Amino acid sequence: MSPRHVFGPVPSRRLGFSLGVDPLMPKICTMDCVYCELGPTTDCTVRRASYVPVDDILDELRAALAEPQRLDFVTLSGSGEPTLHAEIDRLIAGIRELARVPVAVLTNGSLLGDPAVRAAVAGADVVAPSLDAVSQEAFARVNRPHPSLDAAAIVDGLVEFASAYTGRIWVETLFVAGMNDGDEEVGRIREALGRIRHERVQVNTILRPPSETRARPVDPERLAVIAEMLGPLAEIIAVPGGPGQLRVEGDVAERVIAMASRRPVTLDDVTRATGAHRAEALKILAGLVEEGRLEVVQRGETQYYRA
Numbered sequence: 001m002s003p004r005h006v007f008g009p010v011p012s013r014r015l016g017f018s019l020g021v022d023p024l025m026p027k028i029c030t031m032d033c034v035y036c037e038l039g040p041t042t043d044c045t046v047r048r049a050s051y052v053p054v055d056d057i058l059d060e061l062r063a064a065l066a067e068p069q070r071l072d073f074v075t076l077s078g079s080g081e082p083t084l085h086a087e088i089d090r091l092i093a094g095i096r097e098l099a100r101v102p103v104a105v106l107t108n109g110s111l112l113g114d115p116a117v118r119a120a121v122a123g124a125d126v127v128a129p130s131l132d133a134v135s136q137e138a139f140a141r142v143n144r145p146h147p148s149l150d151a152a153a154i155v156d157g158l159v160e161f162a163s164a165y166t167g168r169i170w171v172e173t174l175f176v177a178g179m180n181d182g183d184e185e186v187g188r189i190r191e192a193l194g195r196i197r198h199e200r201v202q203v204n205t206i207l208r209p210p211s212e213t214r215a216r217p218v219d220p221e222r223l224a225v226i227a228e229m230l231g232p233l234a235e236i237i238a239v240p241g242g243p244g245q246l247r248v249e250g251d252v253a254e255r256v257i258a259m260a261s262r263r264p265v266t267l268d269d270v271t272r273a274t275g276a277h278r279a280e281a282l283k284i285l286a287g288l289v290e291e292g293r294l295e296v297v298q299r300g301e302t303q304y305y306r307a
């Protein structure tokens, strides 16, 4: 079986060498953030379901772990919001059994108002929720949530979760120029953070091509002011060209070309070799085809790309 839900290890500033586990198919999410690097949300939902069989994911993980490699974390993230998987608790327990490294969950935090979701992720060592906005207006502008989602209720859910959870909480807050980077919204975020027990606040902006081309990054000077406003636990993780941006899309594209000029490659070959997320790898491959640098060759059910 070729890996479809396990990718990497991906070198990451936050998590060291992290093996990614994606429990969804592209792209199922509770939001459609303007800055999303996975492209537009195709299924914007709050319906939790067993989108992918847990046993299939664990089989892939078992195979990936059999390969000798440096590994610091196994991280649940992927093609959308991982807490939408209805059996994420069983998945986390299964990962813990197989891997001898800590488990992290990257989440947009939108479902943590639900006690069942809070209990389901409690088995992770690190939970990294996003908090980009506190006012409903900024939330709608930046995160374009499912209509049932309410910004204040999400903050309450985070507060509730943080008060009972015994693991580490790293909040990530991403700023988009002109959308959530004004003093007023930053002040609201600071206030909300005051209610949420956390260990770190990771301040970010857009580095990779966003879902919406009109979404612009916040300049480094303003980001520094924002980090200052957010208090002593805030650290800027968006460093263009620095260690925060470990994979530059252009570099990955050149690696793909180098591989494909030796032999035709599949999407799985690319995700395995580059650590790029599946949706991101697809985007890169599509771009290279459009530029005429790769061509698509169909062999049976498998699609190959060759230079």
Ligand code: SF4
Residues within 6 Å of the ligand: 029, 030, 031, 032, 033, 035, 036, 037, 038, 041, 079, 080, 081, 108
């Ligand atoms: S950035 Fe995260 S929360 Fe936002 S649309 Fe993309 S996957 Fe969903």
